[in-house]
Amino acid sequence: MLISSPYILYSDGEGNIFEDTSLYATGRSGWDALPVPADEWIELPTGGNLYELPGRKGIGIDVETGEMRLCEKGWAVAAFIPPAHTGLYMAAYETEKDAPTLPLFCYTAAAWLDEKIYVPAVRIEKDIRQEAEGYFEEVIEAGTKHLLEAYPHNRLVKHLMENCCMTYTCPAARNLAIGRWECPVPVSPACNANCIGCISFQPEEETIISTQDRLTFKPSAEEIVEFTVPHLETAPFPLISFGQGCEGEPLLMWETIREAIIEIRKHTQKGSININTNGSMPKAVKALCEVGLNSIRVSTNSARKNIYTSYYLPNNYDFEDLVESLKTVRSYGGWTSINYFVFPGMTDSIEEYEALRKLIKETDLCMIQWRNFNIDPDWYLGKIGVADTGECMGVKQMMELIREEFPNLKFGYFNPSMERIKGNFEVDFAH
Ligand code: SF4
Numbered sequence: 568m569l570i571s572s573p574y575i576l577y578s579d580g581e582g583n584i585f586e587d588t589s590l591y592a593t594g595r596s597g598w599d600a601l602p603v604p605a606d607e608w609i610e611l612p613t614g615g616n617l618y619e620l621p622g623r624k625g626i627g628i629d630v631e632t633g634e635m636r637l638c639e640k641g642w643a644v645a646a647f648i649p650p651a652h653t654g655l656y657m658a659a660y661e662t663e664k665d666a667p668t669l670p671l672f673c674y675t676a677a678a679w680l681d682e683k684i685y686v687p688a689v690r691i692e693k694d695i696r697q698e699a700e701g702y703f704e705e706v707i708e709a710g711t712k713h714l715l716e717a718y719p720h721n722r723l724v725k726h727l728m729e730n731c732c733m734t735y736t737c738p739a740a741r742n743l744a745i746g747r748w749e750c751p752v753p754v755s756p757a758c759n760a761n762c763i764g765c766i767s768f769q770p771e772e773e774t775i776i777s778t779q780d781r782l783t784f785k786p787s788a789e790e791i792v793e794f795t796v797p798h799l800e801t802a803p804f805p806l807i808s809f810g811q812g813c814e815g816e817p818l819l820m821w822e823t824i825r826e827a828i829i830e831i832r833k834h835t836q837k838g839s840i841n842i843n844t845n846g847s848m849p850k851a852v853k854a855l856c857e858v859g860l861n862s863i864r865v866s867t868n869s870a871r872k873n874i875y876t877s878y879y880l881p882n883n884y885d886f887e888d889l890v891e892s893l894k895t896v897r898s899y900g901g902w903t904s905i906n907y908f909v910f911p912g913m914t915d916s917i918e919e920y921e922a923l924r925k926l927i928k929e930t931d932l933c934m935i936q937w938r939n940f941n942i943d944p945d946w947y948l949g950k951i952g953v954a955d956t957g958e959c960m961g962v963k964q965m966m967e968l969i970r971e972e973f974p975n976l977k978f979g980y981f982n983p984s985m986e987r988i989k990g991n992f993e994v995d996f997a998h
Pocket of ligand 1: 758759760761762764765766767768814815816845
């Protein structure tokens with residue numbers, strides 16, 4: 568825990584970052600810049616990056632006067648914190664009129680003290696599956712080569728290895744190449760939602776681009792089964808997950824997924840079969856549970872229907888459908904998570920807290936994956952029309968209140984393996 572407040576960072580606009588010791592750093596919540604409690608700063612974890620924010624001036628607290636003022640020395644700086652960590656405050660800055668919209672990354676506050684970089688964040692997940700230190704290029708390249716040679720006619724393996732693993736450096740696809748843990752299975756070129764911050768498709772008129780291109784073909788059940796059965800059979804803590812960042816909505820391909828699950832379970836009972844989804848089609852979810860789907864992760868920016876709808880812009884489904892999908896999987900004894908996009912100032916508002924409590928109770932939810940929202944904060948709040956986020960309690964305090972009220976509810980960042988679902992959830996991954 569820090570004893571004194573760290574100092575603000577700024578950049579010279581050419582990628583060089585400096586500290587300004589005349590200003591203590593602040594954090595952003597909604598539209599407000601706030602002091603960050605000393606015990607909420609941690610050192611920037613390995614794998615984190617710093618970003619300079621063009622056309623933005625950082626907001627700090629003058630070390631002499633205690634007044635808030637802008638850092639006029641350069642552009643504001645933010646941190647991209649690595650997976651398994653949840654940001655508690657965003658970078659606080661004032662945006663100039665012609666500033667470009669920021670790309671689809673998370674912008675956590677960042678500060679400097681005693682030669683170290685600090686961020687207001689918590690490690691929310693023990694699982695080490697996406698630790699930066701755990702990826703070795705030569706092992707990944709050998710694994711990629713092996714899979715491409717083993718499945719020369721499999722379009723999905725080709726997509727996962729050439730695009731996801733070797734181009735986008737997707738941690739899930741890299742784990743597949745290494746033959747461990749969670750195997751990604753993208754299946755859908757289309758989606759029935761129009762999320763403002765969609766990472767696989769951005770409309771022409773938007774100035775930002777999607778971080779990866781959406782899948783362009785519909786894999787067959789045979790293509791899915793061919794490489795997922797060996798993965799489930801041989802990988803440590805094995806699971807496969809339909810629904811990845813490089814596709815649309817997997818439930819639109821439920822018949823193919825159903826066929827694949829039936830075939831997979833003819834060959835192996837090992838591991839967990841999970842689907843990451845927007846939860847839009849509860850009847851399709853029911854059909855998948857009947858053939859052995861083990862777990863579901865439903866993505867959402869909010870537990871409030873109006874905030875959800877103004878971001879997801881759903882086609883022919885609504886918020887109640889994702890609630891029904893969560894309930895359906897529980898009714899079959901399956902594991903349910905929400906992929907909860909954390910946005911300080913929205914997530915920790917009193918209204919959101921009450922809505923989340925209701926959702927947890929109504930769906931008998933098993934887990935919250937507290938994910939950092941990868942989006943330009945001004946752009947997001949502007950697009951969903953939120954001028955005032957209302958009273959907020961702080962993300963850390965909200966987590967503590969939820970943990971206290973729902974002691975069986977798990978917190979994390981990744982889909983759990985069957986070993987964690989059925990066994991010791993707090994399993995020690997280091998050994
Ligand atoms: S549900 Fe997923 S794929 Fe569909 S628009 Fe939203 S982010 Fe994009």
